Structures are given as C-alpha cells and as structure tokens.
Amino acid sequence: MYLVIIVRNCAILLAIATEPALHRPMCYFLCMLVAIDLGASTCTLLKWLCIFWFQARKINAGACLAQMFFIHSLSMMESSVLLAMALDHYVAICAPLGYTSVFTGRLVAKLGVAAIARGALLMSPCPFLIKRMSFCWTNVIPHTYCEHMTKVKLACGDTSINHAYGLSVALRVIGGDLLFIGLSYFLIVHAVLHLSCWEAWLKAFGTCSSHICVILISYTPALFSFFTHRFGHHVAPPIHIILANLYLLFPAMLNPIVYGMRTRDIRERVLRVILQSTGTPKPRPDRGSILQRPPSQFPQAEIPVHAVLPPRGLVSGSGPIFRLRGTAALSSPSATESEPVWDSRGEAIASDSHLDPETVPGP
Numbered sequence: 001m002y003l004v005i006i007v008r009n010c011a012i013l014l015a016i017a018t019e020p021a022l023h024r025p026m027c028y029f030l031c032m033l034v035a036i037d038l039g040a041s042t043c044t045l046l047k048w049l050c051i052f053w054f055q056a057r058k059i060n061a062g063a064c065l066a067q068m069f070f071i072h073s074l075s076m077m078e079s080s081v082l083l084a085m086a087l088d089h090y091v092a093i094c095a096p097l098g099y100t101s102v103f104t105g106r107l108v109a110k111l112g113v114a115a116i117a118r119g120a121l122l123m124s125p126c127p128f129l130i131k132r133m134s135f136c137w138t139n140v141i142p143h144t145y146c147e148h149m150t151k152v153k154l155a156c157g158d159t160s161i162n163h164a165y166g167l168s169v170a171l172r173v174i175g176g177d178l179l180f181i182g183l184s185y186f187l188i189v190h191a192v193l194h195l196s197c198w199e200a201w202l203k204a205f206g207t208c209s210s211h212i213c214v215i216l217i218s219y220t221p222a223l224f225s226f227f228t229h230r231f232g233h234h235v236a237p238p239i240h241i242i243l244a245n246l247y248l249l250f251p252a253m254l255n256p257i258v259y260g261m262r263t264r265d266i267r268e269r270v271l272r273v274i275l276q277s278t279g280t281p282k283p284r285p286d287r288g289s290i291l292q293r294p295p296s297q298f299p300q301a302e303i304p305v306h307a308v309l310p311p312r313g314l315v316s317g318s319g320p321i322f323r324l325r326g327t328a329a330l331s332s333p334s335a336t337e338s339e340p341v342w343d344s345r346g347e348a349i350a351s352d353s354h355l356d357p358e359t360v361p362g363p
Contacts, residue, residue: 001249002045008256009034015269022265025103026092029085030259030266032112033078033214037252040074043067044248048144064146065127071248072126072148073119076169078218078251079177080115085211090184093204094191122169129162142237147244149229163230170226174219181215210262217254221247 012034016022047067050056059067092099126148133155143150152162185208192204225243228235260267 001253002041002049005041005045005249005252006038008260009038009252011270011273012256012260012266014273015266018273019265019269022269025105025108026085026088027266028105028108028112029081029088032081032115033085033255036074036078036081037255040071040078040248041252043070043074044145044245048245051144059146061131064141064151065130068130068146068148068151069123069127071145073123075222075248076119076122076173077115079173080118081112082211082215082218083177083180084111084115085214086181086184089208089211090188093188093207122173125165126162129165133157133159133162143241144245167230174222174226178219185212206262210258213258213262214251214255217258218251221250 013031016027016031047059088103091102095102130148130151133152134157135154136156138154141150141154148162148166152159152166155162188204188208192201195201221243225240225247228240228243232240260270
C-alpha cells in the first residue's frame with residue numbers, strides 16, 4: 001500500500017514538473033496536496049509497518065509527540081489547500097477574464113506559505129498540553145499511531161483544556177473551511193445557472209468534479225473519526241482505529257487517481273512518462289513491407305504546369321509546350337512553325353522550323 005501511494009503521487013509530481021503546459025495555479029495546488037499526502041502517509045505507515053513486520057510496538061515520548069504534531073498539522077494544511085483550490089475554481093468560473101491577473105505565481109506561493117503557517121501554529125500548543133499531563137493508568141496507546149485524543153484519553157488528570165482546545169481547532173479548521181468551500185460552490189452554481197448553454201454547464205461541472213471528489217474523500221473519514229472520538233463512547237476501539245487510518249490513507253491513495261483520470265493533460269503526461277521509463281520504442285516502418293508494395297501504391301510525383309512553361313516576358317502568345325521526361329506532351333493548335341523552341345530552363349535552344357518538338361531532349 002505504501003509503495004502504491006509513493007508511485008502514484010510521485011508520478012503526478014513528475015508529470016507536472018516535466019510538462020510546461022501544466023505549470024499553472026491549479027496544478028501547483030495539486031502538487032501541494034500530493035506533497036501533504038506523501039508526508040502524512042509516511043508519518044503513519046512507517047510505524048505501522050514496523051508494528052506488523054518487526055513487532056516494534058514501542059515509541060518514546062518525544063517521537064510520539066513529533067508524530068502527533070506532523071500528522072495533525074499536515075491534515076490542517078490539506079484542508080487549507082482544498083479551500084484555496086475552491087477559491088481557484090470560483091475565480092476561474094465566475095471571473096474568467098481576470099483569472100490570470102488574480103492567480104499569479106506569487107499569490108499561489110503566499111497561499112502555500114499561509115497553509116503551512118496555519119497548520120503549524122494551530123498545532124504547536126498541543127505537544128505542550130500533552131507533556132503537562134500525567135499518565136498513571138497505562139502507557140499503551142490503543143492505536144497504530146499517536147493521535148491527540150488517544151493520548152488525552154490515557155491521562156488521569158484534568159483534561160478539560162485539551163478537550164476544549166482540540167474541539168475549537170477542529171471546528172475552526174474543518175467547520176470554517178467547509179463553510180467557505182460551500183459558499184464558493186454556492187456562488188459557482190448561482191453563476192452557472194444563469195448560463196443558457198448546456199456546454200458551459202458541463203464544462204463547469206467537469207472543472208469542479210475532481211475537486212468535489214477530493215473533498216468527499218478527505219473530509220468524510222475525518223468527520224467520522226472526529227465525531228466518534230468525542231461522542232461515540234460506545235463505539236468499539238477497532239472502529240476508531242479503522243476510521244483514523246482511512247482518514248490519512250484514503251486521500252493519499254485516491255487523490256492521484258481522481259486527478260489523473262479527470263485531468264486530460266496530467267493523464268497524457270503520466271502515460272508518456274511511463275512509456276519513456278519502460279523504454280517502449282516508437283513504431284518504425286517495416287522495410288520489407290515497403291519493398292513488397294506494388295508500384296501503384298507508391299506516391300506519384302506530379303510536375304506543375306508552371307515548371308514546363310517558358311519564363312514570362314520571353315515569349316508572348318500561347319506558344320507550344322514541349323514534353324519533358326515523365327510528362328505528357330501538350331501542344332497548342334495555335335502554335336506556328338516559326339516560334340522558338342524552349343528547354344525546361346526557359347532558354348531558347350533552336351529557332352529552326354524543321355526541329356520537331358517531340359525530339360527535344362529533356363534536361
């Protein structure tokens with residue numbers, strides 16, 4: 001599973017990096033999303049594989065806090081990038097003429113830095129709040145990785161501050177981002193419904209369909225995990241573990257498929273990269289089949305009429321046109337015997353009336 005995630009996401013990154021036509025804001029946001037998915041899955045799956053393969057179930061306190069910080073901060077960054085992509089779709093559909101002037105490379109970079117700063121700042125107090133707690137009951141985490149609420153449930157002291165801060169951050173990030181994403185799509189639908197062309201409707205739906213699928217893939221497991229931790233006290237622990245793992249692994253596995261299949265430029269570039277990496281040669285013509293063709297199948301050369309006419313200005317009237325090699329003789333009935341004979345370069349080679357035009361040699 002981890003290899004599949006790495007291959008799919010790296011293929012998207014390589015396709016966007018090597019294709020100049022894909023250097024646009026939406027693809028930059030997709031690169032951020034792919035990098036976040038790679039980081040979150042790496043923080044989770046490496047310890048998961050160590051548990052199942054080597055029975056390495058121990059983790060020290062510092063490593064556990066670092067894993068918790070990176071997993072939750074990367075999740076917040078992903079939510080911020082999805083919000084930026086919704087804003088990109090809104091500007092592209094509702095104000096297409098000003099899109100290139102609004103979404104510049106500088107703005108995309110600022111939004112990326114803001115997403116990183118937001119996730120890091122909102123998650124920074126959590127490790128300090130966890131370190132001040134005492135764990136007097138047990139030190140066994142019923143999970144495959146260190147999660148904030150899982151650690152809080154193991155504490156034997158007052159955990160009201162941790163519960164309040166975790167709930168406020170989750171509502172601010174998930175609730176606020178979903179609210180603004182829903183508002184952007186409401187404005188998009190309002191603008192599209194005023195269009196009378198079905199083709200414009202389908203184009204707008206095709207532009208937003210990939211983003212909507214990614215939102216459903218990302219937020220649905222996250223909301224289930226959030227609500228079961230805080231309100232599902234009677235839910236079995238394996239359900240918590242499964243939902244928490246799907247919350248991190250589903251986006252990393254499915255996002256490259258969604259954008260790779262729905263975006264034609266990315267799909268074609270990925271296929272070219274795969275063909276080049278596998279060394280698939282370009283098809284070459286078979287010489288044997290060419291030699292076995294009948295003469296009628298070979299292209300016939302045609303000499304235009306102006307190639308056999310004398311230069312304009314050297315002869316007046318409708319003089320005779322003499323046969324060259326491989327051309328048919330065209331004679332004019334109005335020709336006289338005293339008119340000169342011209343070769344294929346337009347030079348006079350004879351003016352004798354006894355010279356037969358059919359016997360003039362070709363060039």
